[in-house]
Amino acid sequence: MKYIVDDVEVRAREELFINIHPIQPGGRLTPEAMKALIAYGDGYSTCDWCRKPFRLDKIQRPPIAEFHAELAGFLGMDEARVVPGARRGFQAVVSSVAGPGDSVVVSSLAHYTEFLAVEDAGAVVKEVPLNQSNTVTGENVAQKIEGVKRETGKLPKLIMIDHFDYMLGNEHDVRGVAKVAKEYGIPFLCNSAYSIGVMPVNGMEIGADILVGSGHKSFASPAPSGIVAATKEWADKVFRTTQMVGDVTGRRFGIKEIEMMGCTLMGANLIALMASFPTVRERVKRWPEEVEKINYFTKEFLKIQGNLILSEMPRRHTLTKVDTSRSFDKVAQVHKRRGFFLSDELRDRRIIGEFAGATRAWKLNTYGLTWDQIRYLAQSFQDIAGKYGVEVV
Amino acid sequence: MKYIVDDVEVRAREELFINIHPIQPGGRLTPEAMKALIAYGDGYSTCDWCRKPFRLDKIQRPPIAEFHAELAGFLGMDEARVVPGARRGFQAVVSSVAGPGDSVVVSSLAHYTEFLAVEDAGAVVKEVPLNQSNTVTGENVAQKIEGVKRETGKLPKLIMIDHFDYMLGNEHDVRGVAKVAKEYGIPFLCNSAYSIGVMPVNGMEIGADILVGSGHKSFASPAPSGIVAATKEWADKVFRTTQMVGDVTGRRFGIKEIEMMGCTLMGANLIALMASFPTVRERVKRWPEEVEKINYFTKEFLKIQGNLILSEMPRRHTLTKVDTSRSFDKVAQVHKRRGFFLSDELRDRRIIGEFAGATRAWKLNTYGLTWDQIRYLAQSFQDIAGKYGVEVV
16 A cells, blocks of 8 residues: 655755755754654653653653753743744733733734734734834834724733744844833733844843744754743743633642643653754854854845845845845746746755745745855855856946 | 753663553654654754645645545544644634633543643633543533533533543543534534544544544654544634734735644654554554453453452553552552552563552553563563562462
């Protein structure tokens, strides 16, 4: 019999290619995480030594409890939990503070999972307009809050703004937003899916009440994995424990946290995240060099006539949106492979991760590439341009 | 510098021991799942070929979409999704059908995550009392529904009953419950965390509207992983897509399912679940032999004077609760290692997974042991009894 799984190919793009996929580089496993996956792959592998009070984040062996404390410290927050992806963090927080008829302020560049978390709670998103440089400022958030107040008669229940957005990789004025949030007494969730784990982030210093991050996006961890970190005040709310009592049995499960669904991120994913943590702690210190590399790349990329960078410049993040409508797309219009000509050319040069077939606006991410790879990448784009008669100056 | 992760030991209990842990055996990885973990460990590994409409369960390469269709067929349901654990399935379903002030009927043996899912939705659990053989019957569910109606003036919004419960591993009258649910027009979620993946289960044949199962408990998959399967009617509700519209940008993310938080179970966990699927399909056919083995074991175990089986007899599941208060606990009372004497003795015999130190009521699971291992296990308990002067007849 033929099984579906026979069609699953062995994935080797990280071994065989330079991968510029917009969301993959920060979630590439460390060798330590790979070892952890192998040792802790079995379903309930983290539960061997689960003892009272029977909650994952309290387990001492392996040292899960100690890791949670270190993780909170690393993020400059009081408490941290791991969850199955940043989206589950948004869901937990929104469900804790907002309900039907409530408003949640989000960015005009908010990730769709923020929309879903708000909708799941029965609340409504209220988007903050961007300023001229496509960023969210504290001032614009304040104006939006006033608008919501006028329109609904109530303050929003939560401000959820991205530290760096998924669309342009722009940095938003999260310190300014935090100040505004404090003034209005509204909690501020800083979506740090694109920052914690790749750059130094201190939630307390930002002034955020809650940080939500992603393991598989930026913490060299398998999917799904995510992080919720909070100040003491908000930890008490988001990590509140169950009060439900069985009406027949009188059962209570007092230690279990409602929004975490009791035990949070179990198994191999958690241990892999723990295993990558020493590397992550070190790598965030090298963020300035990552920024230097993307700025070198954009400089070279812009030498191709017609190329544009849609993200803010100079780059402050490796995730970058480019526009090649007036360069590679012109080639695509007359090429028999259409936009796939660019994918073909990149693939021939062992480069992968662009959105196959896209030659207008598309995203790339240079995180983790060496200088040699960066130079090779920039040169490759110039070579392709040259090959098709696009001028390089 | 010393890192927390240095204290993570290499886990080898499945290689070195006979593991009778109550919740671990069904989630032991297949070799195919282990290979999948290694190949797909990186964070966004499943997203290499994500194309329109940009949703995980629609991805064709690897054949994730095809797998979802096969999975639904395997469970006798119309639609299936993968989620980060059965608990996230309960959460999705309860959030879809119940809200503040609503009631959800659950078993008096309901798992705590069912309580949490109900509490998260603002609803209240209403427990069905057990009959004399510690099982939930359709009749008792009907009585409970009437009770809820009298008390609150409203019918419950959901009936959530375990196929086999986590406490005793007893089989509950899910077909009877399904009939009652139909009569009242209330959806029936059959919690199949202990059944799908280890025994043949057909949701349509049971009459369930929704099945929720666990990958890491019963599907030879890493944690977290779970399954939600539903009939067409309930799939439309539980897997409903987002309606939220950005008030500034007009953005919509129409294809994304709210309760799934868009993309569901990504990465290595999904591919490992897919990789174990051919083995799972075959192993469920061998369930009768698994039942034979546990019944052989209990027969031998009961030869130890004072031993009791607290689960229903004969056993219909390998998860079994035993009572050794009048055998091993008597030894423990005068042993310098107290209850740990039993763990020590088992460990010396390369047996692990009992609750260390427990000698009164405790659980074990013989799933997946060979006949040789089963005989060795039974003999070991008898040997330990003999060594400490507990009679074996």
